[in-house]
Amino acid sequence: MSTSPLLLAMLGDARLPSGGHTQSAGLEPALRAGLTPAGVPAYLRSRLRTVTRVEAGTAVVARAVAAGGGDLAEVEAAWAARTPSPALRANGRRLGRGYLRVLQTLWPGPVDARARTWSRPVVLGLLAHRAALAPADVARLVGYDDVQTATAALLKLEPQDPLLTAAWVNGLLPDIDEMAAQVARLRTPEQIPAHGAPLIERWAETHDTATERLFSA
Amino acid sequence: MTGTTGPTRLSVAPTASRSRVHHTTGHLTVRVMDQDADGARVGLLATQALLLSGDHVRIEVDVAPGAWLDVVETTGTVAYGGDAPSSWTIDAAVGDGAVLTWEGKPFVVSDGTAVHRGTRLRLHGTGRALMQEKVVLGRAGQSGGDLTTSLDATDDTGPVQVEHLDLGRQARRMPGVFGDLRSMDTVTALGWSPGPVGEPAAGTTGPGETYFPLDRSGAVLRWMGIGRFRDRLCDPAFADWRDEAMRARPHEPAQV
Numbered sequence: 231m232s233t234s235p236l237l238l239a240m241l242g243d244a245r246l247p248s249g250g251h252t253q254s255a256g257l258e259p260a261l262r263a264g265l266t267p268a269g270v271p272a273y274l275r276s277r278l279r280t281v282t283r284v285e286a287g288t289a290v291v292a293r294a295v296a297a298g299g300g301d302l303a304e305v306e307a308a309w310a311a312r313t314p315s316p317a318l319r320a321n322g323r324r325l326g327r328g329y330l331r332v333l334q335t336l337w338p339g340p341v342d343a344r345a346r347t348w349s350r351p352v353v354l355g356l357l358a359h360r361a362a363l364a365p366a367d368v369a370r371l372v373g374y375d376d377v378q379t380a381t382a383a384l385l386k387l388e389p390q391d392p393l394l395t396a397a398w399v400n401g402l403l404p405d406i407d408e409m410a411a412q413v414a415r416l417r418t419p420e421q422i423p424a425h426g427a428p429l430i431e432r433w434a435e436t437h438d439t440a441t442e443r444l445f446s447a
Numbered sequence: 448m449t450g451t452t453g454p455t456r457l458s459v460a461p462t463a464s465r466s467r468v469h470h471t472t473g474h475l476t477v478r479v480m481d482q483d484a485d486g487a488r489v490g491l492l493a494t495q496a497l498l499l500s501g502d503h504v505r506i507e508v509d510v511a512p513g514a515w516l517d518v519v520e521t522t523g524t525v526a527y528g529g530d531a532p533s534s535w536t537i538d539a540a541v542g543d544g545a546v547l548t549w550e551g552k553p554f555v556v557s558d559g560t561a562v563h564r565g566t567r568l569r570l571h572g573t574g575r576a577l578m579q580e581k582v583v584l585g586r587a588g589q590s591g592g593d594l595t596t597s598l599d600a601t602d603d604t605g606p607v608q609v610e611h612l613d614l615g616r617q618a619r620r621m622p623g624v625f626g627d628l629r630s631m632d633t634v635t636a637l638g639w640s641p642g643p644v645g646e647p648a649a650g651t652t653g654p655g656e657t658y659f660p661l662d663r664s665g666a667v668l669r670w671m672g673i674g675r676f677r678d679r680l681c682d683p684a685f686a687d688w689r690d691e692a693m694r695a696r697p698h699e700p701a702q703v
Contacts, residue, residue: 256623265623273622275621276623276624307604307662308606310662311662312606312609312610313662316662319662419606420606424609426610428671429626429628430623431657432657435657435658435659436657
């Protein structure tokens with residue numbers, strides 16, 4: 231199964247109106263906690279091994295469950311059990327509603343009534359099934375989106391040369407591919423990785439109560 | 448040491464007069480400290496030097512429907528370095544209306560160690576579990592070896608909390624994982640969602656406590672810090688949440 235390269239480009243494009251502009255991939259609180267701009271590539275590798283891998287694995291499994299006619303609520307429960315931070319769960323579900331609008335407009339069809347409460351990776355998995363996106367590609371999309379989200383947010387939080395951050399993204403592409411290859415064969419909710427990042431989870435909770443912030447998460 | 452020692456098994460069930468406590472000695476043995484018709488408070492004692500390279504400590508616990516079990520580790524545990532990895536795993540089943548509480552003592556990961564701590568919990572019906580886990584990376588003057596932890600908790604509906612932490616020397620220093628922190632105290636309530644105890648301070652940096660209400664029927668209070676356990680909230684939270692869990696049991700222990 232191969233994905234249309236243009237479809238993947240469109241879904242990975244920041245101009246897709248899915249709500250991504252409100253996001254920093256946790257970078258805003260990470261910088262407040264002392265992360266330096268030079269540490270951003272390491273921060274992103276760290277996410278690809280932990281929280282982003284959970285998201286990508288969830289999307290791959292949601293795609294497989296949707297393809298098999300299974301219950302996506304079980305995938306949502308598995309994701310929620312692997313996401314201890316209520317701030318990150320609420321954020322993921324807000325983004326899920328954004329992707330649900332994309333799904334219903336571009337790939338219309340019957341959708342479970344509970345889909346409005348599902349998180350982004352679960353809705354993205356359903357979208358991947360409808361749009362005929364290969365498993366590894368939906369995982370790549372999650373990883374790529376995370377990396378681009380953080381580097382784009384960095385340009386607003388601590389302005390850098392945009393070519394420097396583009397070079398970082400380019401340098402991280404093999405890491406994204408590696409992560410995608412590791413989760414592409416997952417099929418069932420129990421198989422979803424559960425790698426936590428205790429500081430990212432703590433920062434997410436702190437950020438949720440911050441009064442002065444540019445990004446919602 | 449080889450891994451030939453069998454699991455430590457512990458089960459408790461209510462009877463009309465005095466709860467029935469069964470145990471099989473492994474790396475650990477069990478001493479009953481307090482007991483009523485429905486349950487018991489037990490101490491876990493090491494039967495040999497623990498935790499050496501190659502040791503695989505397994506503790507299997509069964510709390511029958513309606514029973515209560517309060518487990519106390521009598522001493523902290525040091526995981527010593529060596530060629531072979533070691534592990535400490537708990538596998539517990541908690542029946543309908545039952546309560547399992549487990550007050551862990553510090554688990555110290557020495558230099559040169561590769562150790563895994565695994566916890567598997569299966570809750571049934573209205574069963575509740577409360578676990579406290581304190582880990583320290585390194586003895587005095589050390590930075591500590593490789594630690595991985597896993598928690599896999601389910602109830603009759605599905606997963607409640609699933610978490611794998613890679614606190615190996617390389618992985619934990621990555622930004623957002625554990626940084627240069629050295630110790631972690633985690634109190635996990637499953638089967639109900641107790642509120643926060645005190646006021647966990649929203650901190651912008653690493654050290655401090657965070658309260659995480661889980662998506663369904665559970666809550667976690669986690670403290671992370673640089674060195675010794677200086678947290679103010681985890682021990683009081685464990686005590687309060689244990690009282691809450693015990694009060695909610697369908698039949699109060701018989702007064703004698």
